[in-house]
Amino acid sequence: MATVPGLELLSEHACFGGVQRYYQHASSVIGLPMRFSVFLPPQAQQHAVPAVMYLAGLTCNEETFMAKAGAQRVAAELGLALIAPDTSPRGAGVPGEAESWDFGVGAGFYLDATQAPWAQHYRMESYLLKEFLPLVGEHLPIDVNQLGLFGHSMGGHGALTLALRHPTRFKSLSAFAPICAPTQCPWGHKAFAGYLGEDRTAWAAHDASALMGQRSAPLLAQGILVDQGLADKFLEVQLHPHLFEAACAKAGQPLMLRRHAGYDHGYYFISTFMENHLRHHAQGLGLAA
Numbered sequence: 001m002a003t004v005p006g007l008e009l010l011s012e013h014a015c016f017g018g019v020q021r022y023y024q025h026a027s028s029v030i031g032l033p034m035r036f037s038v039f040l041p042p043q044a045q046q047h048a049v050p051a052v053m054y055l056a057g058l059t060c061n062e063e064t065f066m067a068k069a070g071a072q073r074v075a076a077e078l079g080l081a082l083i084a085p086d087t088s089p090r091g092a093g094v095p096g097e098a099e100s101w102d103f104g105v106g107a108g109f110y111l112d113a114t115q116a117p118w119a120q121h122y123r124m125e126s127y128l129l130k131e132f133l134p135l136v137g138e139h140l141p142i143d144v145n146q147l148g149l150f151g152h153s154m155g156g157h158g159a160l161t162l163a164l165r166h167p168t169r170f171k172s173l174s175a176f177a178p179i180c181a182p183t184q185c186p187w188g189h190k191a192f193a194g195y196l197g198e199d200r201t202a203w204a205a206h207d208a209s210a211l212m213g214q215r216s217a218p219l220l221a222q223g224i225l226v227d228q229g230l231a232d233k234f235l236e237v238q239l240h241p242h243l244f245e246a247a248c249a250k251a252g253q254p255l256m257l258r259r260h261a262g263y264d265h266g267y268y269f270i271s272t273f274m275e276n277h278l279r280h281h282a283q284g285l286g287l288a289a
């Protein structure tokens with residue numbers, strides 16, 4: 001196996017002419033070891049390639065997307081790298097951090113906590129933007145200036161909010177069944193109260209619908225692709241795509257919100273529409289889609 005300075009290669013698997021790898025590294029932002037996965041297409045043997053970063057949902061880790069979403073075949077065809085970080089710090093030792101599946105371990109919500117005892121380690125936004133992406137760009141044949149962003153559920157929230165909070169960082173954006181208005185749903189209330197505190201004025205800065213609603217111009221001329229299953233058990237109470245749809249309309253942001261009868265919240269749904277998302281990102285990143 002190839003060794004890369006600063007990264008511990010945990011495993012490596014040949015895949016569609018490219019390679020699927022799992023890494024661990026010491027994160028100074030999180031203050032703990034962090035794991036991530038990367039798929040390098042065959043083209044990465046010749047030159048640095050564009051990439052899409054996928055943010056997974058509640059209870060997931062760095063392996064979920066790579067093992068379940070079926071993205072590698074089309075990514076190999078397009079010459080697109082795939083990168084997937086973990087969904088939270090692990091081993092922080094915060095009392096109760098593993099007691100519920102929708103807060104704490106596996107549920108970092110892709111933000112920097114401001115409240116004790118979470119603020120010391122639960123810093124996923126700074127980790128991704130200031131440490132993880134630079135690390136990937138430095139050590140792997142990936143052009144991190146040519147980046148797309150997508151995610152699922154909590155990770156869909158992460159994708160939409162990080163793209164809106166860092167408007168020049170990502171060149172294409174999509175989501176599967178994202179939490180579109182966390183200030184207005186139980187998952188968001190629980191996470192934001194814990195990580196950001198009870199003062200709700202701080203919450204809107206991490207709410208995709210609120211952030212989009214504040215814009216007077218589109219974020220991405222290409223448009224944002226969102227797929228949502230209509231048999232999703234979380235749709236009614238937790239996801240609220242209609243609020244993001246209204247915010248995009250107000251901001252003049254093109255949105256391809258596709259509602260699919262019969263599809264639920266899981267990876268059978270995600271894998272069904274994965275190719276559409278990868279081609280959307282390839283197009284946004286200037287690859288032949």
Ligand SMILES: N[C@@H](CCC(=O)N[C@@H](CSC=O)C(=O)NCC(=O)O)C(=O)O
Nearest residue numbers: 057058059060101152153154155266267
């Ligand atoms: N344990 C929960 C279900 C948890 C769940 O459905 N997680 C989703 C993401 S939900 C929003 O972020 C997921 O992606 N799970 C991984 C999978 O392989 O499906 C329950 O009891 O309902």
